[in-house]
Amino acid sequence: xxxxxxxxxCSTCKxxxxxxxxxxVAATRIDLVATPPDAATLKDLWKRSGEPLQRFFxxxxxxxxxxxxxxRLATMSDAEKLAALAADGKLVKRPILDLGKSxxxxxxxxxxxxxxxx
Numbered sequence: 001x002x003x004x005x006x007x008x009x010c011s012t013c014k015x016x017x018x019x020x021x022x023x024x025v026a027a028t029r030i031d032l033v034a035t036p037p038d039a040a041t042l043k044d045l046w047k048r049s050g051e052p053l054q055r056f057f058x059x060x061x062x063x064x065x066x067x068x069x070x071x072r073l074a075t076m077s078d079a080e081k082l083a084a085l086a087a088d089g090k091l092v093k094r095p096i097l098d099l100g101k102s103x104x105x106x107x108x109x110x111x112x113x114x115x116x117x118x
Contacts, residue, residue: 002027005096013095016107023118036089039082049103053081056093063091
């Protein structure tokens with residue numbers, strides 16, 4: 001079964017969840033803020049996504065700005081980035097769709113449709 005990491009206060013997440021429901025795709029829903037994934041889970045998601053680790057950062061969020069990540073990311077190790085993401089669910093780009101074989105970061109309808117075969 002698919003997993004969706006989301007934040008209930010996020011309008012893009014609400015749109016993505018409604019899209020999944022409309023396509024009849026069953027997915028376990030995990031609230032990124034209430035239960036943020038640990039660094040090992042994030043590392044696994046990152047590796048399966050094929051995306052750069054920076055793509056997992058919510059660059060438009062308050063946590064990103066407040067933490068000065070725009071200036072810090074370039075000099076942080078992968079372990080430091082993963083630890084920062086694990087420490088603050090609001091720092092994580094959302095939603096994340098975990099399909100097992102692949103992971104989609106952010107809601108792009110065409111990518112999600114390809115991933116779920118819709």
